[in-house]
Amino acid sequence: MSEILVNSELLSLSYLPEKLLFRDKEIAQLKTNIHNFVNTIIIGPCGCGKTSIVKRVLLTNNSKKAFACYIDCAIYQTTYSILKEIVPRSEFIFYRSNYELIKELIKQTKERMFIVCLDNFECMEDYSLISKFLSMGICIILISDSEESLALLTENIRSNLNIIRVQPYSLEQTLEILKERAEKSLAKWSYSEAILKKIAEKVKGNIALGINALKISALNAQNKGKKSIEDSELPEIEDCPVKLSFDEKILFRILQEWKSLPARRLYDFYIQNTKHPKSERSFRNYMESLCSKGLVKAIGEKRGRVYEIVEVEENAVGKD
Numbered sequence: 001m002s003e004i005l006v007n008s009e010l011l012s013l014s015y016l017p018e019k020l021l022f023r024d025k026e027i028a029q030l031k032t033n034i035h036n037f038v039n040t041i042i043i044g045p046c047g048c049g050k051t052s053i054v055k056r057v058l059l060t061n062n063s064k065k066a067f068a069c070y071i072d073c074a075i076y077q078t079t080y081s082i083l084k085e086i087v088p089r090s091e092f093i094f095y096r097s098n099y100e101l102i103k104e105l106i107k108q109t110k111e112r113m114f115i116v117c118l119d120n121f122e123c124m125e126d127y128s129l130i131s132k133f134l135s136m137g138i139c140i141i142l143i144s145d146s147e148e149s150l151a152l153l154t155e156n157i158r159s160n161l162n163i164i165r166v167q168p169y170s171l172e173q174t175l176e177i178l179k180e181r182a183e184k185s186l187a188k189w190s191y192s193e194a195i196l197k198k199i200a201e202k203v204k205g206n207i208a209l210g211i212n213a214l215k216i217s218a219l220n221a222q223n224k225g226k227k228s229i230e231d232s233e234l235p236e237i238e239d240c241p242v243k244l245s246f247d248e249k250i251l252f253r254i255l256q257e258w259k260s261l262p263a264r265r266l267y268d269f270y271i272q273n274t275k276h277p278k279s280e281r282s283f284r285n286y287m288e289s290l291c292s293k294g295l296v297k298a299i300g301e302k303r304g305r306v307y308e309i310v311e312v313e314e315n316a317v318g319k320d
Contacts, residue, residue, distance in 0.1 A: 003187060004222040004229065010185035011215040013208055016055055021180065022173045023049050029164055030057045034115060034139060041142040041150070044166030047206030050143050053166070054117050066113040066139075074120040077245060079129050086116055102132065109136045117141040122149045122289050123245045125282045130157055148292035152285070168205025175200040177207055178214060186218055190228045202237045213237055248286050250274055252295060252309075260308040263287070 009015055020027065026042075030053060033040045042050045058068045071085050083101035084090045088108065095101045108114070116133060118124065121142045133140055134157065142161070150158060169177065178196045195217070203210040213235055220233035244252060247270075254269045255261060261269070266287075271277040278286075287307060290296040299306045 004190040004227075005185065005215065005218040006187050007185045008215065010181055011211050011218075013212065016052055016059075017180075020049060020052055020056055021177050022169065023053055023166075026053050026164055026166055027057055030054065030141070031060075033162055033164075034061065034141075037113070037139045038162050039134065039140040039160050040164055041144065041161045042164045042166060043144050043147055043149070045168050045206065046145055047203070047208035047210070048166045048168050049207065050145075050166050051119055054119070054141055054143060058115070058117065061115070066115055067108075068115040068117075070117045070119065072119045073123040074245070077123050077125050079124075079126050082118075082124070082129065086114070106136055109138060114138040115141070117143065119143040120145075122146070122152055122292070125278060125285065127152055127154075127157075127285065134160055146292065148294070149289075151292050152288055169207055170205065171200055174203060174205060174207055174210055178210055181211060182214060186214075190218070190221070192228070195229050195231070195234070198231070198234060199237075202234075209237055244290075245286070247274065247278060247282070248290055251283075251286055252290060255296060255307060255309040260306060263305045263307060264303075266307055 005011070026049075030040060030042070032038075034057065042054065044050050055070060058070060061068055067088060069086050071082055073082070076082050076085055079098050080095075080101065083098060083105065084095070087095075087101055087105050090101070090104075095104070105114075114136075116138050118130070118140070121127075121130070122144055124130075130140060130142070131154065140161075153161075175193075175197055178200055179193070182191055182196060191214075196214070199210050199213050199217070203213065216235045217229045217233045220235070221229045224233070226233075250273050251266065251270055254266060254273065258266075258269075267280060267283050270283065287296065287298065290307075291298055295310055297308050297310055299308060
């Protein structure tokens, strides 16, 4: 069998290149913000390099006085799990409560500076934790795909954030990045610039989609015993789906079934449909998140509030 994919690691979504092409401006701005302890929120569409920008800056942060931590809130959603990721050496100590973790974190912030990145922060169960971090003097970096996620934050938090907006890659930039990755990961003569351009045109600036499509194309051709990638090996490419937490998916599916429900009844259905239901406060946060993502609309205020589904394409919402 012909080997086309000679270094699959370079086409994995977790791979961080030594140099991020076309993101010098954003990297420089974030470095300046961190150096001056300016809190930041980075907003941009899927696949525009937001996470890579932050990881590159944090990895090159040579300050021994500051402790830097990256957390993906799509994975660590609860206050306890987030705090456990931040507090150094917490894996060796049993903390019985959020209070004990916060107390320890306050103690450590007096000894050194902390830089905390919360990626996909809209998946957090309790956004008030961000306020607590700010009050401790922790330098915060938030990352989100959606401009609407700002609405999930209090005015006090928003006023403490500097916004870095990252634009999608242009067609030319996407093609240049795909060329660089292909040269390092695929066998020579196993692809053409025309194939790379077709992928670049399909992904519309989403480099994560493009790199994944290139990997799948190479594997498809390799499994067929071909020496090079042809048009027939290119996968179907969908736009970036909306990211929903586990609980948001449950609430969204309930509303898909009923179309419209009073808040109280929706919460009751939610309790019935999950083994570990969250508090009413978390429920309200989930619904605010769904509204900010354009999937649900809220009608009325407080106790009289009704939530209605907003009809969207089936593939617009990320699946389990």
